[in-house]
Amino acid sequence: MKLIITFLVTAYISERCLGSRVLELSDKFSEIRKDGGQWLVKFYAPWCGHCKRLEPVWAHVAQALYRTNVRVGKVDCTRFTSLATEFGISGFPTIKFITSDNAITFHGDRNKDDIINFALRMAGPPVQEVLRPESLANLKNMNQLFFMYVGEQEGPLWVSFNNVAGQLQSHSFFYSCSKEIASAFVNFTTELPALFVHKENTHYFYPFDTNVSDPAHLNTSMYNWINEERFATFPKVTRGNINEILQTKKYIVLAVVEENKLQEIPPEMKEFKDMVESVILKNRDKYHRYFQFGWIASPELANSIAMQVLPLPYLLVLNSTTNHHHIPEEEDPFQMSPETLEIFLEKIYNQSAAVYGGNGLFVKIYRTYFETSTSLSDMWKGNPVLTSVLFGLPLMFLSLILYSICCADILDADEDEEEELLHEKKE
Ligand SMILES: *[C@@H]1O[C@H](CO)[C@@H](O)[C@H](O)[C@H]1NC(C)=O
Ligand SMILES: *[C@@H]1O[C@H](CO)[C@@H](O)[C@H](O)[C@H]1NC(C)=O
Ligand SMILES: *[C@@H]1O[C@H](CO)[C@@H](O)[C@H](O)[C@H]1NC(C)=O
Ligand SMILES: *[C@@H]1O[C@H](CO)[C@@H](O)[C@H](O)[C@H]1NC(C)=O
Ligand SMILES: *[C@@H]1O[C@H](CO)[C@@H](O)[C@H](O)[C@H]1NC(C)=O
Numbered sequence: 001m002k003l004i005i006t007f008l009v010t011a012y013i014s015e016r017c018l019g020s021r022v023l024e025l026s027d028k029f030s031e032i033r034k035d036g037g038q039w040l041v042k043f044y045a046p047w048c049g050h051c052k053r054l055e056p057v058w059a060h061v062a063q064a065l066y067r068t069n070v071r072v073g074k075v076d077c078t079r080f081t082s083l084a085t086e087f088g089i090s091g092f093p094t095i096k097f098i099t100s101d102n103a104i105t106f107h108g109d110r111n112k113d114d115i116i117n118f119a120l121r122m123a124g125p126p127v128q129e130v131l132r133p134e135s136l137a138n139l140k141n142m143n144q145l146f147f148m149y150v151g152e153q154e155g156p157l158w159v160s161f162n163n164v165a166g167q168l169q170s171h172s173f174f175y176s177c178s179k180e181i182a183s184a185f186v187n188f189t190t191e192l193p194a195l196f197v198h199k200e201n202t203h204y205f206y207p208f209d210t211n212v213s214d215p216a217h218l219n220t221s222m223y224n225w226i227n228e229e230r231f232a233t234f235p236k237v238t239r240g241n242i243n244e245i246l247q248t249k250k251y252i253v254l255a256v257v258e259e260n261k262l263q264e265i266p267p268e269m270k271e272f273k274d275m276v277e278s279v280i281l282k283n284r285d286k287y288h289r290y291f292q293f294g295w296i297a298s299p300e301l302a303n304s305i306a307m308q309v310l311p312l313p314y315l316l317v318l319n320s321t322t323n324h325h326h327i328p329e330e331e332d333p334f335q336m337s338p339e340t341l342e343i344f345l346e347k348i349y350n351q352s353a354a355v356y357g358g359n360g361l362f363v364k365i366y367r368t369y370f371e372t373s374t375s376l377s378d379m380w381k382g383n384p385v386l387t388s389v390l391f392g393l394p395l396m397f398l399s400l401i402l403y404s405i406c407c408a409d410i411l412d413a414d415e416d417e418e419e420e421l422l423h424e425k426k427e
Contacts, residue, residue: 021062023073027080039098040119042074048092060112070119097122104170109240121173126165130177133184145232146173150182151193157208160218164226172230197229234277237294239301250292251348252318256310259297272313279338307370317348324358
């Protein structure tokens with residue numbers, strides 16, 4: 001007993017220490033935000049499971065941002081409903097970056113690094129200037145995806161770059177630097193100004209057409225290019241970021257595998273995942289305009305897209321405009337080779353591959369039915385006792401009510417007897 005109490009107390013203390021960097025906000029926040037300053041705020045409800053899972057992550061986020069200008073807070077929306085209304089909160093948890101006149105919602109995977117990067121992006125100007133070669137070296141070593149403008153800060157490319165950076169500030173890092181700083185790292189094959197994206201230790205240039213004198217066209221074409229390039233070549237796809245990735249308007253090619261709790265993937269699944277990755281690594285020029293590759297570590301997400309329990313490993317291709325999906329014709333995608341995968345992608349691209357799912361009403365209803373029934377059966381497998389209590393209890397009450405309506409007298413008698421027994425025991 002003493003041991004348990006000691007444990008609880010230390011757990012409580014360590015929780016408090018980490019949590020102390022998080023400011024608990026109240027209705028007064030409406031006024032406080034007007035004083036200026038930058039806030040990263042979590043809107044939550046005490047009963048919500050996702051919020052509970054975010055709690056330790058949030059403590060780490062607050063710790064990491066402690067020395068920056070961004071203050072980290074949380075709002076219990078069940079207590080301060082007016083704040084929830086003011087910020088238009090419709091789901092829990094919601095994370096927002098808030099200044100005196102603006103509130104931007106975080107859309108992405110709720111892990112520590114992604115949340116911190118979101119706050120750091122929003123805390124600065126849309127385009128941050130890199131003034132020292134060492135800073136650029138640091139950026140490259142951080143293995144972070146970023147866009148870099150090189151050259152004089154004037155002209156149509158610069159104007160459009162700032163415009164697009166303003167629109168996508170919450171999603172990507174945008175920098176600028178002089179030719180002198182950049183040329184230590186990059187050989188320029190085109191004239192300056194130039195724009196490139198840095199990812200996975202390499203960089204790709206924006207195909208800048210100097211003939212373009214139409215700013216609207218330049219804005220659109222640059223926006224589209226940045227939108228196409230703003231994800232890693234083979235990212236991990238989760239429920240948090242899949243909607244972002246769908247914004248690329250490409251086909252999303254997903255290797256479906258299963259990770260255990262230690263984030264390990266069994267060897268045969270790893271082999272399949274590597275095979276899929278090798279196709280995009282070898283053929284980037286051919287595919288990256290129209291196909292965004294990635295991998296899914298939680299089969300539930302893939303199952304709910306495909307509306308069936310998929311064997312593992314598996315391959316799933318999503319059409320991001322219609323939300324239709326394609327699955328390989330082979331019984332066993334496990335056997336796929338890079339060659340058969342390429343033929344499959346070709347068929348999808350020339351629209352001769354079979355199409356499933358989509359956004360129709362029937363599909364939506366079926367998806368809801370599928371998700372409910374699988375989560376119920378998962379619940380049963382995971383914890384039969386809890387499931388029977390959850391669903392058995394209402395049934396039991398119903399039968400008790402019916403029973404008491406029919407034979408109230410007998411029930412009363414039983415209760416009396418029980419009470420008597422209790423009295424006897426006490427004596
Ligand atoms: C630029 O090209 C030269 C000659 O091809 C090469 O020696 C140098 O390492 C390259 N620099 C960078 C930063 O890639
Ligand atoms: C750009 O202009 C040059 C010279 O006027 C011309 O030769 C070239 O074909 C043009 N490129 C495009 C893509 O229009
Ligand atoms: C292109 O971006 C510039 C810079 O923000 C803006 O002034 C201009 O209106 C944009 N053009 C169009 C057509 O969106
Ligand atoms: C998705 O399907 C639509 C309709 O069949 C098609 O026009 C589009 O090219 C497909 N691909 C993507 C990536 O949206
Ligand atoms: C689509 O691509 C596949 C695979 O390359 C090919 O066999 C098929 O004939 C193509 N269909 C059309 C309509 O082009």
